[in-house]
Amino acid sequence: MWNVHGHGGAAIRISVxxxxxxxxxxxxxxxxxxxxxxxxxxxxxxxxQFISRWGLTDAEDSIHHFFFHKRGCYEWEQEFRVILASAxxxxxxxxxxxxxxxxxxxxxxxxPKIENSLRERFGDRVQNT
Numbered sequence: 001m002w003n004v005h006g007h008g009g010a011a012i013r014i015s016v017x018x019x020x021x022x023x024x025x026x027x028x029x030x031x032x033x034x035x036x037x038x039x040x041x042x043x044x045x046x047x048x049q050f051i052s053r054w055g056l057t058d059a060e061d062s063i064h065h066f067f068f069h070k071r072g073c074y075e076w077e078q079e080f081r082v083i084l085a086s087a088x089x090x091x092x093x094x095x096x097x098x099x100x101x102x103x104x105x106x107x108x109x110x111x112p113k114i115e116n117s118l119r120e121r122f123g124d125r126v127q128n129t
Contacts, residue, residue, distance in 0.1 A: 001013070001076070001077070002105045002106065002107045003107070006105050006107065006108075008107055008108070009105075009107065009108045010105060010107075010108040010109060010110045010111070011104075011105040011107075011108075012102055012103065012104055012105065012110070012118070013101075013102075013103045013105075014099055014101070014102050014103075015099070015100045015101045015102075015103070016098045016099055016100060017097075017098050017100055018034070018080055020095070020097065020098045021082070021098050022034050022082060024092070024095060024098070025082065025084065025092060028092075030084045030085065030086055030090065031084070031085035031086070032082065032083065032084050032085065033068075033082075033083045034080070034081065034082040034083070035068060035080070035081070036068075036078070036079070036080050036081075037068050037069065037070050037074075037077070037078075037079040037080070037081055038068060038069055038070075039069075039070055039071070039072045039074060039075040040069075040070070040071050040072030040073075040075075067081060067083055068081060099122065099125065100125065101125050101126075101127055102118055102122050102125055102126045102127070103127050103128075103129060104118075104126070104127070104128050104129065105129065106128070106129040
């Protein structure tokens with residue numbers, strides 16, 4: 001993951017509480033679909049496929065499922081996706097309580113100022129790998 005998405009350099013991975021994040025989005029009135037990605041050779045037995053399908057029409061639901069399938073070589077990502085339907089630009093503010101962990105790359109260290117800033121803001125949720 002660090003080599004692919006962090007390009008072999010300094011990087012962080014932020015994990016959020018998906019239930020709180022998705023509830024927050026729904027409370028803002030967005031039409032939304034969210035759930036785990038399925039990978040080649042895997043079948044979702046959930047119908048509809050999404051953990052939540054809120055406010056989507058049947059036509060939107062039949063299209064959005066394409067965004068939840070990836071080739072099997074990406075299964076290691078264990079990705080969770082959220083799709084928002086909105087005619088306006090979408091901005092979801094970060095809510096502190098949603099962030100469960102901040103994991104730093106083992107490949108290259110962050111700038112010490114950035115690392116200190118993260119530790120001040122997130123405390124023991126900042127972890128080294």
